[in-house]
Amino acid sequence: MAKIVSLAEAVGDNVRDGDTVAMEGFTHLIPYAAGHEVIRQGRKDLFLVRMTPDILYDQLIGVGAARGMKFSWGGNPGVGSLHRFRDAVENQWPRPLEIEEHSHAAMANAYEAGAANLPFAMLRGYIGADLPKVNPNIKSVACPFTSEVLAAVPAIRPDVTIIHAQRADRKGNVLIEGIVGVQKEAVLAARRSIVTVEEIVDELAPPSPNSVVLPTWAITAVSHVPGGAFPSYAHGYYPRSNAFYIGWDDIARDRESFTAWIKENVLDAGPEDFARHAGKNPAKAA
Amino acid sequence: MTDITPTEMMTIAASRALSNDDVCFVGIGAPSAACNVARLTHAPDITLIYESGTVGTKPDVLPLSIGDGELCDTALFTVSVPEMFRYWLQGGRITTGFLGGAQIDKFANLNTTVVGPYDHPKVRLPGGGGAPEIASNCGRIFITMALSKRGFVEKLPFITSMGHGEGGDHRERLGMKTKGPTRVITDLCILEPDPVSKELTVVSIHDGVTREQIVDNCGWPIKFADQVIETPVPTEIELATLRDINARTRKAHQGNREAA
Numbered sequence: 101m102a103k104i105v106s107l108a109e110a111v112g113d114n115v116r117d118g119d120t121v122a123m124e125g126f127t128h129l130i131p132y133a134a135g136h137e138v139i140r141q142g143r144k145d146l147f148l149v150r151m152t153p154d155i156l157y158d159q160l161i162g163v164g165a166a167r168g169m170k171f172s173w174g175g176n177p178g179v180g181s182l183h184r185f186r187d188a189v190e191n192q193w194p195r196p197l198e199i200e201e202h203s204h205a206a207m208a209n210a211y212e213a214g215a216a217n218l219p220f221a222m223l224r225g226y227i228g229a230d231l232p233k234v235n236p237n238i239k240s241v242a243c244p245f246t247s248e249v250l251a252a253v254p255a256i257r258p259d260v261t262i263i264h265a266q267r268a269d270r271k272g273n274v275l276i277e278g279i280v281g282v283q284k285e286a287v288l289a290a291r292r293s294i295v296t297v298e299e300i301v302d303e304l305a306p307p308s309p310n311s312v313v314l315p316t317w318a319i320t321a322v323s324h325v326p327g328g329a330f331p332s333y334a335h336g337y338y339p340r341s342n343a344f345y346i347g348w349d350d351i352a353r354d355r356e357s358f359t360a361w362i363k364e365n366v367l368d369a370g371p372e373d374f375a376r377h378a379g380k381n382p383a384k385a386a
Numbered sequence: 387m388t389d390i391t392p393t394e395m396m397t398i399a400a401s402r403a404l405s406n407d408d409v410c411f412v413g414i415g416a417p418s419a420a421c422n423v424a425r426l427t428h429a430p431d432i433t434l435i436y437e438s439g440t441v442g443t444k445p446d447v448l449p450l451s452i453g454d455g456e457l458c459d460t461a462l463f464t465v466s467v468p469e470m471f472r473y474w475l476q477g478g479r480i481t482t483g484f485l486g487g488a489q490i491d492k493f494a495n496l497n498t499t500v501v502g503p504y505d506h507p508k509v510r511l512p513g514g515g516g517a518p519e520i521a522s523n524c525g526r527i528f529i530t531m532a533l534s535k536r537g538f539v540e541k542l543p544f545i546t547s548m549g550h551g552e553g554g555d556h557r558e559r560l561g562m563k564t565k566g567p568t569r570v571i572t573d574l575c576i577l578e579p580d581p582v583s584k585e586l587t588v589v590s591i592h593d594g595v596t597r598e599q600i601v602d603n604c605g606w607p608i609k610f611a612d613q614v615i616e617t618p619v620p621t622e623i624e625l626a627t628l629r630d631i632n633a634r635t636r637k638a639h640q641g642n643r644e645a646a
Contacts, residue, residue, distance in 0.1 A: 126439070172514065178414055178450035190508070203514050227561070228551050229545055230544050278458050278464070279438045282467045339455055
Protein backbone atom coordinates (compact mmCIF):
# COMPACT_ATOMS: atom_id res chain seq x y z
CA MET A 101 0.00 0.00 0.00
CA ALA A 102 1.22 3.49 -0.85
CA LYS A 103 2.01 5.77 2.07
CA ILE A 104 0.45 9.21 1.74
CA VAL A 105 3.19 11.51 3.01
CA SER A 106 4.76 14.92 2.48
CA LEU A 107 6.94 15.31 -0.59
CA ALA A 108 10.02 15.85 1.59
CA GLU A 109 9.35 12.53 3.33
CA ALA A 110 8.61 10.67 0.08
CA VAL A 111 11.88 11.82 -1.50
CA GLY A 112 13.85 11.37 1.74
CA ASP A 113 12.66 7.77 2.10
CA ASN A 114 12.87 6.67 -1.51
CA VAL A 115 15.60 8.51 -3.44
CA ARG A 116 19.16 7.63 -2.48
CA ASP A 117 22.54 8.87 -3.67
CA GLY A 118 23.67 6.85 -6.69
CA ASP A 119 20.18 5.64 -7.59
CA THR A 120 18.91 5.11 -11.10
CA VAL A 121 15.94 7.50 -11.16
CA ALA A 122 13.26 7.84 -13.83
CA MET A 123 11.06 10.94 -13.73
CA GLU A 124 8.57 10.47 -16.54
CA GLY A 125 5.76 12.44 -18.17
CA PHE A 126 5.76 12.94 -21.95
CA THR A 127 5.52 16.76 -22.08
CA HIS A 128 2.41 16.39 -19.89
CA LEU A 129 2.55 15.81 -16.09
CA ILE A 130 6.31 16.27 -15.67
CA PRO A 131 7.10 15.95 -11.93
CA TYR A 132 8.84 19.31 -11.45
CA ALA A 133 8.05 19.77 -7.76
CA ALA A 134 9.47 16.33 -6.92
CA GLY A 135 12.57 16.98 -9.03
CA HIS A 136 13.13 20.22 -7.15
CA GLU A 137 12.80 18.36 -3.85
CA VAL A 138 15.52 15.94 -5.02
CA ILE A 139 17.76 18.97 -5.69
CA ARG A 140 16.91 20.55 -2.32
CA GLN A 141 17.76 17.36 -0.46
CA GLY A 142 21.17 17.38 -2.18
CA ARG A 143 20.95 13.94 -3.79
CA LYS A 144 24.03 13.19 -5.88
CA ASP A 145 25.54 10.74 -8.37
CA LEU A 146 22.11 9.94 -9.78
CA PHE A 147 21.73 8.06 -13.05
CA LEU A 148 18.78 9.80 -14.65
CA VAL A 149 16.43 8.07 -17.09
CA ARG A 150 13.86 9.90 -19.15
CA MET A 151 12.76 9.85 -22.80
CA THR A 152 12.73 13.65 -23.12
CA PRO A 153 15.01 15.18 -20.45
CA ASP A 154 13.19 18.52 -20.81
CA ILE A 155 13.86 21.48 -18.52
CA LEU A 156 13.61 19.32 -15.38
CA TYR A 157 16.72 17.28 -16.19
CA ASP A 158 18.47 20.43 -17.46
CA GLN A 159 18.05 21.65 -13.86
CA LEU A 160 19.24 18.40 -12.24
CA ILE A 161 22.25 18.24 -14.59
CA GLY A 162 23.05 21.92 -14.07
CA VAL A 163 23.26 21.56 -10.28
CA GLY A 164 25.56 18.55 -10.65
CA ALA A 165 23.15 15.95 -9.22
CA ALA A 166 23.64 13.50 -12.10
CA ARG A 167 26.52 11.21 -13.01
CA GLY A 168 24.78 9.97 -16.12
CA MET A 169 21.65 10.04 -18.21
CA LYS A 170 19.76 7.62 -20.44
CA PHE A 171 17.51 9.49 -22.88
CA SER A 172 16.18 9.73 -26.42
CA TRP A 173 15.59 13.44 -27.12
CA GLY A 174 17.43 16.14 -25.16
CA GLY A 175 16.03 19.48 -26.27
CA ASN A 176 13.69 22.24 -25.13
CA PRO A 177 10.66 21.31 -27.27
CA GLY A 178 9.95 23.88 -29.98
CA VAL A 179 12.53 26.26 -28.47
CA GLY A 180 16.02 24.80 -28.98
CA SER A 181 18.80 23.47 -26.82
CA LEU A 182 18.92 22.39 -23.20
CA HIS A 183 21.90 24.59 -22.37
CA ARG A 184 22.85 22.94 -19.07
CA PHE A 185 22.81 19.50 -20.74
CA ARG A 186 24.95 20.86 -23.57
CA ASP A 187 27.40 22.50 -21.16
CA ALA A 188 27.80 19.17 -19.34
CA VAL A 189 28.39 17.18 -22.54
CA GLU A 190 30.47 19.77 -24.39
CA ASN A 191 32.45 21.26 -21.46
CA GLN A 192 31.96 18.80 -18.56
CA TRP A 193 30.38 21.54 -16.42
CA PRO A 194 29.66 21.24 -13.55
CA ARG A 195 30.81 17.62 -13.91
CA PRO A 196 31.14 15.07 -16.73
CA LEU A 197 27.90 13.38 -17.73
CA GLU A 198 27.92 9.80 -18.98
CA ILE A 199 25.23 9.44 -21.64
CA GLU A 200 23.36 6.41 -22.93
CA GLU A 201 21.36 7.52 -25.94
CA HIS A 202 18.47 5.70 -27.59
CA SER A 203 15.51 6.39 -29.86
CA HIS A 204 12.02 7.01 -28.47
CA ALA A 205 10.81 3.65 -29.78
CA ALA A 206 13.64 1.84 -27.98
CA MET A 207 13.06 3.70 -24.68
CA ALA A 208 9.31 3.04 -24.81
CA ASN A 209 9.93 -0.64 -25.49
CA ALA A 210 12.57 -0.80 -22.75
CA TYR A 211 10.15 0.60 -20.15
CA GLU A 212 7.51 -1.86 -21.27
CA ALA A 213 10.01 -4.73 -20.94
CA GLY A 214 10.86 -3.53 -17.43
CA ALA A 215 7.19 -3.46 -16.46
CA ALA A 216 6.78 -6.96 -17.94
CA ASN A 217 9.74 -8.26 -15.92
CA LEU A 218 11.66 -9.17 -19.06
CA PRO A 219 15.43 -8.68 -19.36
CA PHE A 220 15.36 -6.89 -22.69
CA ALA A 221 13.14 -5.34 -25.33
CA MET A 222 13.20 -5.91 -29.07
CA LEU A 223 12.02 -3.73 -31.88
CA ARG A 224 12.39 -3.20 -35.59
CA GLY A 225 14.60 -0.21 -35.03
CA TYR A 226 17.82 1.70 -35.59
CA ILE A 227 18.07 0.44 -39.19
CA GLY A 228 20.89 2.30 -40.91
CA ALA A 229 21.32 4.67 -37.97
CA ASP A 230 24.62 5.45 -36.23
CA LEU A 231 23.47 5.15 -32.57
CA PRO A 232 24.29 1.41 -32.38
CA LYS A 233 27.92 2.32 -33.24
CA VAL A 234 28.25 4.55 -30.17
CA ASN A 235 25.92 2.85 -27.67
CA PRO A 236 27.07 -0.67 -26.68
CA ASN A 237 23.64 -1.23 -25.10
CA ILE A 238 22.05 -1.44 -28.54
CA LYS A 239 22.50 -4.98 -29.80
CA SER A 240 20.54 -7.32 -32.04
CA VAL A 241 18.70 -10.64 -31.81
CA ALA A 242 17.54 -13.01 -34.51
CA CYS A 243 13.91 -14.13 -34.46
CA PRO A 244 13.97 -17.90 -33.67
CA PHE A 245 11.11 -18.47 -36.11
CA THR A 246 11.90 -16.28 -39.12
CA SER A 247 15.58 -15.34 -38.53
CA GLU A 248 14.70 -11.64 -38.95
CA VAL A 249 17.31 -9.56 -37.15
CA LEU A 250 15.79 -7.10 -34.66
CA ALA A 251 17.27 -4.45 -32.41
CA ALA A 252 17.57 -5.33 -28.70
CA VAL A 253 18.01 -3.01 -25.73
CA PRO A 254 18.13 -3.78 -22.00
CA ALA A 255 14.93 -3.37 -19.98
CA ILE A 256 14.76 -0.19 -17.90
CA ARG A 257 14.58 -1.08 -14.19
CA PRO A 258 14.86 2.14 -12.15
CA ASP A 259 15.56 2.07 -8.42
CA VAL A 260 12.83 4.67 -8.20
CA THR A 261 10.34 6.18 -10.64
CA ILE A 262 8.74 9.55 -9.94
CA ILE A 263 5.62 10.77 -11.75
CA HIS A 264 2.90 13.39 -11.34
CA ALA A 265 -0.79 12.53 -11.77
CA GLN A 266 -4.16 14.25 -11.65
CA ARG A 267 -5.46 12.67 -8.45
CA ALA A 268 -5.33 9.94 -5.85
CA ASP A 269 -7.97 8.61 -3.51
CA ARG A 270 -7.39 8.33 0.24
CA LYS A 271 -6.05 4.80 -0.12
CA GLY A 272 -3.41 5.99 -2.61
CA ASN A 273 -4.92 4.66 -5.84
CA VAL A 274 -3.85 7.02 -8.64
CA LEU A 275 -5.62 8.20 -11.79
CA ILE A 276 -3.86 9.56 -14.91
CA GLU A 277 -5.60 10.88 -18.01
CA GLY A 278 -4.83 12.90 -21.13
CA ILE A 279 -1.46 12.19 -22.70
CA VAL A 280 -0.47 9.23 -20.51
CA GLY A 281 3.04 8.78 -21.94
CA VAL A 282 5.07 5.97 -20.37
CA GLN A 283 4.20 6.68 -16.74
CA LYS A 284 2.41 3.41 -16.07
CA GLU A 285 5.27 1.38 -17.54
CA ALA A 286 7.89 3.48 -15.70
CA VAL A 287 6.18 2.93 -12.32
CA LEU A 288 5.69 -0.80 -12.86
CA ALA A 289 9.33 -1.20 -14.01
CA ALA A 290 10.73 0.38 -10.82
CA ARG A 291 11.57 -1.02 -7.39
CA ARG A 292 10.06 2.03 -5.65
CA SER A 293 7.79 4.80 -6.89
CA ILE A 294 6.63 8.26 -5.86
CA VAL A 295 3.51 9.87 -7.30
CA THR A 296 2.72 13.55 -6.69
CA VAL A 297 -0.92 14.50 -7.36
CA GLU A 298 -3.01 17.62 -7.94
CA GLU A 299 -5.75 16.43 -5.59
CA ILE A 300 -6.53 13.76 -3.03
CA VAL A 301 -10.22 12.87 -3.27
CA ASP A 302 -12.74 10.49 -1.69
CA GLU A 303 -13.54 8.80 -4.99
CA LEU A 304 -11.31 8.68 -8.09
CA ALA A 305 -14.46 8.87 -10.21
CA PRO A 306 -12.74 8.11 -13.49
CA PRO A 307 -14.65 9.89 -16.26
CA SER A 308 -14.21 6.84 -18.46
CA PRO A 309 -13.67 3.18 -17.61
CA ASN A 310 -10.56 3.36 -19.78
CA SER A 311 -8.60 5.93 -17.71
CA VAL A 312 -5.19 4.78 -16.52
CA VAL A 313 -5.38 3.77 -12.86
CA LEU A 314 -2.39 2.63 -10.83
CA PRO A 315 -3.43 0.75 -7.71
CA THR A 316 -2.10 1.77 -4.30
CA TRP A 317 -0.37 -1.60 -3.88
CA ALA A 318 1.82 -0.88 -6.93
CA ILE A 319 3.03 2.49 -5.59
CA THR A 320 5.39 3.30 -2.71
CA ALA A 321 4.46 6.88 -1.82
CA VAL A 322 1.85 9.47 -2.78
CA SER A 323 2.24 13.19 -2.05
CA HIS A 324 -0.29 15.97 -2.49
CA VAL A 325 1.44 18.74 -4.47
CA PRO A 326 -1.02 20.99 -6.33
CA GLY A 327 0.64 22.58 -9.36
CA GLY A 328 3.49 20.06 -9.08
CA ALA A 329 3.84 19.65 -12.86
CA PHE A 330 4.28 23.37 -13.62
CA PRO A 331 5.60 24.66 -16.10
CA SER A 332 4.46 21.48 -17.87
CA TYR A 333 0.76 20.87 -17.39
CA ALA A 334 -1.93 18.78 -15.77
CA HIS A 335 -4.78 18.08 -18.16
CA GLY A 336 -8.00 19.47 -16.69
CA TYR A 337 -6.13 21.59 -14.12
CA TYR A 338 -3.77 24.03 -15.85
CA PRO A 339 -2.15 24.36 -19.30
CA ARG A 340 1.51 24.12 -20.25
CA SER A 341 3.32 27.41 -19.75
CA ASN A 342 4.84 27.65 -23.20
CA ALA A 343 5.98 31.15 -22.23
CA PHE A 344 8.09 29.67 -19.41
CA TYR A 345 9.65 27.11 -21.77
CA ILE A 346 10.55 29.96 -24.14
CA GLY A 347 11.88 32.05 -21.23
CA TRP A 348 14.04 29.16 -19.92
CA ASP A 349 16.31 29.53 -22.95
CA ASP A 350 17.75 32.79 -21.57
CA ILE A 351 17.87 31.63 -17.95
CA ALA A 352 19.78 28.44 -18.73
CA ARG A 353 22.12 29.83 -21.37
CA ASP A 354 24.38 31.35 -18.73
CA ARG A 355 25.85 29.50 -15.72
CA GLU A 356 25.38 32.43 -13.35
CA SER A 357 21.80 33.23 -14.25
CA PHE A 358 20.98 29.52 -14.01
CA THR A 359 22.58 29.21 -10.57
CA ALA A 360 20.78 32.32 -9.33
CA TRP A 361 17.47 30.96 -10.65
CA ILE A 362 18.01 27.64 -8.86
CA LYS A 363 18.78 29.40 -5.58
CA GLU A 364 15.71 31.58 -5.73
CA ASN A 365 13.22 29.08 -7.15
CA VAL A 366 14.44 25.72 -5.85
CA LEU A 367 16.82 25.97 -2.88
CA ASP A 368 14.95 28.86 -1.20
CA ALA A 369 11.50 27.62 -2.26
CA GLY A 370 9.25 24.67 -1.48
CA PRO A 371 6.62 22.39 -2.99
CA GLU A 372 3.86 24.67 -1.72
CA ASP A 373 5.01 27.36 -4.18
CA PHE A 374 3.88 25.32 -7.16
CA ALA A 375 0.16 25.88 -6.54
CA ARG A 376 0.77 29.61 -6.86
CA HIS A 377 2.75 29.26 -10.12
CA ALA A 378 0.15 27.00 -11.73
CA GLY A 379 -2.70 29.13 -10.39
CA LYS A 380 -1.53 32.07 -12.47
CA ASN A 381 -1.96 29.87 -15.49
CA PRO A 382 -5.53 28.57 -15.18
CA ALA A 383 -6.84 25.91 -17.53
CA LYS A 384 -8.98 26.97 -20.42
CA ALA A 385 -11.50 24.28 -19.57
CA ALA A 386 -10.76 22.66 -16.24
CA MET B 387 -0.86 39.96 -52.41
CA THR B 388 1.75 41.05 -49.88
CA ASP B 389 5.31 39.79 -50.20
CA ILE B 390 5.68 36.13 -49.42
CA THR B 391 8.65 35.19 -47.24
CA PRO B 392 10.84 32.18 -48.16
CA THR B 393 9.68 30.41 -44.98
CA GLU B 394 6.03 30.91 -45.93
CA MET B 395 6.76 29.57 -49.41
CA MET B 396 8.50 26.55 -47.86
CA THR B 397 5.63 25.77 -45.49
CA ILE B 398 2.99 26.08 -48.19
CA ALA B 399 4.97 24.00 -50.69
CA ALA B 400 5.41 21.38 -47.97
CA SER B 401 1.69 21.37 -47.15
CA ARG B 402 0.91 20.54 -50.78
CA ALA B 403 2.82 17.27 -50.52
CA LEU B 404 0.05 15.90 -48.28
CA SER B 405 -3.35 14.56 -49.27
CA ASN B 406 -6.66 13.80 -47.61
CA ASP B 407 -5.83 10.08 -47.42
CA ASP B 408 -2.57 10.51 -45.54
CA VAL B 409 -2.04 9.20 -42.04
CA CYS B 410 0.84 11.44 -41.09
CA PHE B 411 3.33 11.27 -38.22
CA VAL B 412 4.13 14.94 -37.59
CA GLY B 413 7.48 16.32 -36.44
CA ILE B 414 7.50 19.53 -34.44
CA GLY B 415 8.34 22.94 -35.96
CA ALA B 416 8.18 23.43 -39.73
CA PRO B 417 6.55 20.01 -40.40
CA SER B 418 3.79 20.77 -37.89
CA ALA B 419 2.97 24.07 -39.58
CA ALA B 420 2.89 22.42 -43.03
CA CYS B 421 0.68 19.54 -41.89
CA ASN B 422 -1.85 21.84 -40.26
CA VAL B 423 -1.98 24.18 -43.29
CA ALA B 424 -2.74 21.08 -45.39
CA ARG B 425 -5.51 20.10 -42.96
CA LEU B 426 -7.00 23.61 -43.04
CA THR B 427 -6.88 23.91 -46.85
CA HIS B 428 -6.92 21.00 -49.31
CA ALA B 429 -6.77 17.99 -46.96
CA PRO B 430 -9.48 18.43 -44.29
CA ASP B 431 -9.70 14.69 -43.58
CA ILE B 432 -5.97 14.05 -43.15
CA THR B 433 -5.08 12.13 -39.98
CA LEU B 434 -2.34 13.91 -38.04
CA ILE B 435 -0.48 11.93 -35.39
CA TYR B 436 2.01 13.34 -32.88
CA GLU B 437 4.41 11.02 -31.10
CA SER B 438 2.94 11.91 -27.70
CA GLY B 439 0.17 9.47 -28.62
CA THR B 440 -2.47 11.86 -30.01
CA VAL B 441 -4.18 10.44 -33.10
CA GLY B 442 -6.38 12.44 -35.48
CA THR B 443 -5.61 15.74 -33.79
CA LYS B 444 -6.93 19.10 -35.06
CA PRO B 445 -5.15 21.85 -33.14
CA ASP B 446 -6.43 25.42 -33.45
CA VAL B 447 -2.95 26.77 -32.67
CA LEU B 448 0.36 25.11 -33.50
CA PRO B 449 1.75 23.21 -30.53
CA LEU B 450 5.12 24.32 -29.16
CA SER B 451 5.90 20.75 -28.08
CA ILE B 452 4.72 17.40 -29.42
CA GLY B 453 2.59 16.99 -26.30
CA ASP B 454 0.71 20.27 -25.78
CA GLY B 455 -2.74 19.76 -24.23
CA GLU B 456 -4.35 21.19 -27.37
CA LEU B 457 -3.30 18.06 -29.27
CA CYS B 458 -5.02 15.72 -26.81
CA ASP B 459 -8.13 17.92 -26.48
CA THR B 460 -8.71 17.84 -30.25
CA ALA B 461 -7.61 14.23 -30.94
CA LEU B 462 -9.89 11.41 -32.02
CA PHE B 463 -8.11 9.34 -29.38
CA THR B 464 -4.87 9.29 -27.40
CA VAL B 465 -2.70 6.25 -26.72
CA SER B 466 0.31 5.58 -24.52
CA VAL B 467 3.76 6.20 -25.97
CA PRO B 468 4.69 2.47 -26.12
CA GLU B 469 1.44 1.78 -28.01
CA MET B 470 2.16 4.68 -30.38
CA PHE B 471 5.55 3.33 -31.38
CA ARG B 472 4.67 -0.38 -31.30
CA TYR B 473 1.20 -0.77 -32.78
CA TRP B 474 0.77 2.31 -34.91
CA LEU B 475 4.28 3.14 -36.16
CA GLN B 476 6.01 -0.27 -36.14
CA GLY B 477 2.68 -1.86 -37.05
CA GLY B 478 2.88 -0.14 -40.41
CA ARG B 479 -0.28 1.96 -40.06
CA ILE B 480 1.31 5.30 -40.92
CA THR B 481 1.57 6.33 -44.57
CA THR B 482 3.74 9.41 -44.19
CA GLY B 483 6.32 10.75 -41.78
CA PHE B 484 7.10 14.46 -41.90
CA LEU B 485 10.51 15.34 -40.48
CA GLY B 486 12.82 18.30 -40.09
CA GLY B 487 16.50 18.13 -39.26
CA ALA B 488 19.62 20.11 -38.49
CA GLN B 489 21.67 18.57 -41.32
CA ILE B 490 20.90 16.48 -44.39
CA ASP B 491 23.13 14.87 -47.02
CA LYS B 492 22.55 14.18 -50.72
CA PHE B 493 20.87 10.84 -49.94
CA ALA B 494 18.45 12.46 -47.47
CA ASN B 495 20.04 10.94 -44.38
CA LEU B 496 19.47 13.26 -41.39
CA ASN B 497 21.58 14.37 -38.46
CA THR B 498 20.03 15.84 -35.31
CA THR B 499 22.54 14.31 -32.88
CA VAL B 500 26.00 15.94 -32.85
CA VAL B 501 28.34 18.16 -34.81
CA GLY B 502 31.91 16.90 -34.34
CA PRO B 503 32.91 13.57 -32.78
CA TYR B 504 30.17 11.83 -30.76
CA ASP B 505 32.32 11.52 -27.63
CA HIS B 506 33.61 15.10 -27.76
CA PRO B 507 31.01 17.01 -29.71
CA LYS B 508 31.52 20.57 -30.85
CA VAL B 509 27.74 21.00 -30.72
CA ARG B 510 25.46 18.62 -28.90
CA LEU B 511 22.06 18.62 -30.65
CA PRO B 512 18.88 17.17 -29.08
CA GLY B 513 19.17 13.71 -30.66
CA GLY B 514 16.87 11.50 -32.65
CA GLY B 515 13.69 11.18 -30.59
CA GLY B 516 11.26 9.27 -32.76
CA ALA B 517 13.08 9.90 -36.05
CA PRO B 518 15.13 6.69 -36.47
CA GLU B 519 12.01 4.50 -36.51
CA ILE B 520 9.75 7.08 -38.19
CA ALA B 521 12.28 7.10 -41.06
CA SER B 522 12.19 3.32 -41.47
CA ASN B 523 8.58 2.44 -40.58
CA CYS B 524 6.43 5.10 -42.30
CA GLY B 525 5.38 4.37 -45.88
CA ARG B 526 7.27 7.41 -47.15
CA ILE B 527 9.03 10.41 -45.69
CA PHE B 528 8.81 14.11 -46.44
CA ILE B 529 11.47 16.43 -45.08
CA THR B 530 11.30 20.18 -44.79
CA MET B 531 14.23 22.47 -43.92
CA ALA B 532 15.74 25.70 -45.23
CA LEU B 533 18.49 25.30 -47.83
CA SER B 534 21.88 26.38 -46.47
CA LYS B 535 25.49 25.27 -46.71
CA ARG B 536 25.51 24.44 -42.99
CA GLY B 537 22.40 22.32 -43.28
CA PHE B 538 22.92 20.60 -46.63
CA VAL B 539 26.32 18.96 -46.27
CA GLU B 540 28.48 16.62 -48.34
CA LYS B 541 29.08 14.27 -45.40
CA LEU B 542 27.13 14.03 -42.15
CA PRO B 543 29.12 13.76 -38.91
CA PHE B 544 26.42 11.39 -37.62
CA ILE B 545 23.48 9.59 -39.21
CA THR B 546 20.56 9.97 -36.79
CA SER B 547 17.99 8.56 -39.20
CA MET B 548 18.60 6.83 -42.48
CA GLY B 549 17.21 8.16 -45.72
CA HIS B 550 18.68 6.40 -48.72
CA GLY B 551 21.94 5.54 -46.94
CA GLU B 552 24.68 5.29 -49.54
CA GLY B 553 22.11 5.61 -52.34
CA GLY B 554 20.80 3.14 -54.89
CA ASP B 555 19.10 0.11 -53.34
CA HIS B 556 20.68 0.54 -49.89
CA ARG B 557 17.32 0.53 -48.08
CA GLU B 558 16.24 -2.69 -49.74
CA ARG B 559 19.58 -4.29 -48.92
CA LEU B 560 18.91 -3.56 -45.24
CA GLY B 561 15.51 -5.23 -45.51
CA MET B 562 13.38 -2.08 -45.50
CA LYS B 563 10.17 -2.24 -47.50
CA THR B 564 9.21 1.42 -47.10
CA LYS B 565 10.08 4.13 -49.64
CA GLY B 566 12.10 6.46 -47.42
CA PRO B 567 12.40 10.16 -48.27
CA THR B 568 10.48 10.96 -51.46
CA ARG B 569 10.51 14.75 -51.26
CA VAL B 570 12.56 17.48 -49.54
CA ILE B 571 10.90 20.88 -49.43
CA THR B 572 13.20 23.87 -48.86
CA ASP B 573 12.69 27.63 -48.86
CA LEU B 574 14.18 27.90 -52.37
CA CYS B 575 13.20 24.71 -54.17
CA ILE B 576 11.85 21.17 -53.99
CA LEU B 577 14.16 18.15 -54.24
CA GLU B 578 13.34 14.56 -55.03
CA PRO B 579 15.61 11.52 -55.10
CA ASP B 580 16.74 10.37 -58.54
CA PRO B 581 14.80 7.15 -59.28
CA VAL B 582 17.99 5.07 -59.60
CA SER B 583 20.86 6.73 -57.72
CA LYS B 584 18.53 8.21 -55.04
CA GLU B 585 20.60 11.39 -55.03
CA LEU B 586 18.48 14.44 -54.20
CA THR B 587 17.80 16.45 -57.35
CA VAL B 588 16.06 19.81 -57.86
CA VAL B 589 12.67 19.26 -59.49
CA SER B 590 10.89 22.54 -58.76
CA ILE B 591 12.13 26.08 -58.12
CA HIS B 592 10.17 28.65 -56.14
CA ASP B 593 9.09 31.95 -57.69
CA GLY B 594 11.91 34.48 -58.02
CA VAL B 595 14.71 32.03 -57.09
CA THR B 596 17.69 31.47 -59.43
CA ARG B 597 19.62 28.25 -60.05
CA GLU B 598 22.72 30.08 -58.88
CA GLN B 599 21.14 30.79 -55.48
CA ILE B 600 20.35 27.11 -55.07
CA VAL B 601 23.88 26.03 -56.02
CA ASP B 602 25.40 28.64 -53.67
CA ASN B 603 23.31 27.49 -50.71
CA CYS B 604 23.96 23.76 -50.99
CA GLY B 605 27.02 22.05 -49.50
CA TRP B 606 27.38 19.54 -52.34
CA PRO B 607 27.36 20.07 -56.13
CA ILE B 608 23.61 19.87 -56.49
CA LYS B 609 22.02 18.37 -59.60
CA PHE B 610 18.96 19.59 -61.45
CA ALA B 611 16.41 17.26 -63.04
CA ASP B 612 16.00 17.33 -66.82
CA GLN B 613 12.54 18.80 -66.35
CA VAL B 614 12.48 21.50 -63.67
CA ILE B 615 9.18 23.27 -63.06
CA GLU B 616 8.38 26.50 -61.28
CA THR B 617 6.65 25.96 -57.93
CA PRO B 618 3.16 27.48 -58.14
CA VAL B 619 2.96 30.64 -56.02
CA PRO B 620 0.85 30.41 -52.85
CA THR B 621 -2.86 31.10 -53.29
CA GLU B 622 -4.65 33.74 -51.23
CA ILE B 623 -6.29 30.99 -49.19
CA GLU B 624 -3.04 29.13 -48.47
CA LEU B 625 -1.30 32.30 -47.38
CA ALA B 626 -4.19 33.58 -45.27
CA THR B 627 -4.50 30.17 -43.57
CA LEU B 628 -0.80 30.05 -42.71
CA ARG B 629 -0.69 33.63 -41.45
CA ASP B 630 -3.82 33.14 -39.36
CA ILE B 631 -2.53 30.03 -37.63
CA ASN B 632 0.86 31.66 -37.04
CA ALA B 633 -0.82 34.71 -35.49
CA ARG B 634 -3.05 32.55 -33.25
CA THR B 635 0.01 30.53 -32.23
CA ARG B 636 2.14 33.58 -31.32
CA LYS B 637 -0.69 34.95 -29.20
CA ALA B 638 -1.28 31.62 -27.44
CA HIS B 639 2.37 31.02 -26.59
CA GLN B 640 2.83 34.32 -24.82
CA GLY B 641 1.41 34.81 -21.36
CA ASN B 642 2.73 33.65 -18.04
CA ARG B 643 6.52 33.93 -18.14
CA GLU B 644 7.05 33.97 -14.41
CA ALA B 645 9.36 31.61 -12.63
CA ALA B 646 8.47 28.11 -11.49
